[in-house]
Amino acid sequence: GEDVEQSLFLSVREGDSSVINCTYTDSSSTYLYWYKQEPGAGLQLLTYIFSNMDMKQDQRLTVLLNKKDKHLSLRIADTQTGDSAIYFCAETSENYGGSQGNLIFGKGTKLSVKP
Amino acid sequence: DSGVTQTPKHLITATGQRVTLRCSPRSGDLSVYWYQQSLDQGLQFLIQYYNGEERAKGNILERFSAQQFPDLHSELNLSSLELGDSALYFCASSVEARRLGEQFFGPGTRLTVL
Numbered sequence: 001g002e003d004v005e006q007s008l009f010l011s012v013r014e015g016d017s018s019v020i021n022c023t024y025t026d027s028s029s030t031y032l033y034w035y036k037q038e039p040g041a042g043l044q045l046l047t048y049i050f051s052n053m054d055m056k057q058d059q060r061l062t063v064l065l066n067k068k069d070k071h072l073s074l075r076i077a078d079t080q081t082g083d084s085a086i087y088f089c090a091e092t093s094e095n096y097g098g099s100q101g102n103l104i105f106g107k108g109t110k111l112s113v114k115p
Numbered sequence: 116d117s118g119v120t121q122t123p124k125h126l127i128t129a130t131g132q133r134v135t136l137r138c139s140p141r142s143g144d145l146s147v148y149w150y151q152q153s154l155d156q157g158l159q160f161l162i163q164y165y166n167g168e169e170r171a172k173g174n175i176l177e178r179f180s181a182q183q184f185p186d187l188h189s190e191l192n193l194s195s196l197e198l199g200d201s202a203l204y205f206c207a208s209s210v211e212a213r214r215l216g217e218q219f220f221g222p223g224t225r226l227t228v229l
Contacts, residue, residue: 035220042117042205042220043158088158102148102171103218105158 004106006089011112018076020109022089025070032065033103034074035088043088046074076111084113118142119221121206127227133194136224140187140208146170147189148209148218149181153202164189165211193226201228 003025012018024032033048049056049063049072056063062075076083086108118141128134140147149161151174160173164183175181178196183189193200203225207218 040222042119042222043207044117044220045217048217102160102163102173103150103158104160105150107157 004089004091004104006087006106006109008107009110009112011114012079014079014081014113014115016079018074018079018083018111018113020074020076020087020089020111022072022074022106023070024072024089024091024104026091026104027067027070031092032063032072033088033090033092034061034063035090035105037086037088037108039085046087079111079113081113081115084111086110117219117221119206119208119219121204121221121224123224124222125225125227127229128196129229130196130198132196132228133192134196134226136191136193136204136206136226138189138191138206138208138221140189140206141219144208144210144219145187146209146211147183147187148207149175149189149191150205150207151202152205152223153199156202158205161191196228198228201226 006022034046035043036046037043047058049065060077064073088108089106090103092103120139122137145166148163152158161175162181163171167183178194181191203223205223207220209218
């Protein structure tokens with residue numbers, strides 16, 4: 001079955017870059033996503049990448065996709081204390097039987113940014 | 116603010132009871148998804164509705180059911196509640212049933228079963 005894995009914790013200093021990694025198992029994944037969850041809040045879509053792309057950049061965010069290794073990463077440049085949150089990697093696929101469109105999430109990486 | 120609303124924000128109930136969680140999707144969104152977030156299982160997809168019809172099922176227990184009404188709001192019904200049902204329940208919406216990508220999440224309902 002499909003599975004998404006992430007490391008649980010990451011701690012960085014303000015101003016440094018953060019890199020959050022994710023591996024997935026479903027080679028038919030069509031889209032891969034990064035969601036952010038702040039304390040007490042719902043999930044906010046940060047960015048997504050289509051599986052035929054290698055990289056996507058959006059302001060301070062850079063997503064890298066290594067399809068061969070099924071590895072996805074999110075780099076946050078100049079990390080700020082406001083970036084402290086849980087970051088979820090997620091995938092979806094056209095091939096999940098009748099479940100097209102629903103998201104399969106990793107367990108989330110808690111990013112702590114120290115001043 | 117995603118535009119998705121969920122009520123109530125918190126719910127405390129006892130084992131064996133039945134509760135209903137409500138979700139109003141973003142204006143114009145036809146598809147509604149329900150997810151459960153718990154410490155041990157993480158975020159799991161439960162069920163999806165599109166324009167009033169069930170579209171996909173995930174890891175939803177038989178004690179749970181959902182529906183989407185003509186005005187597109189959705190309700191998730193949880194019955195015979197157990198301690199392990201304590202979790203955050205999120206609703207998300209998207210424009211299409213197979214819009215691969217943009218799901219907008221509500222703030223969640225935190226259910227505590229005592």
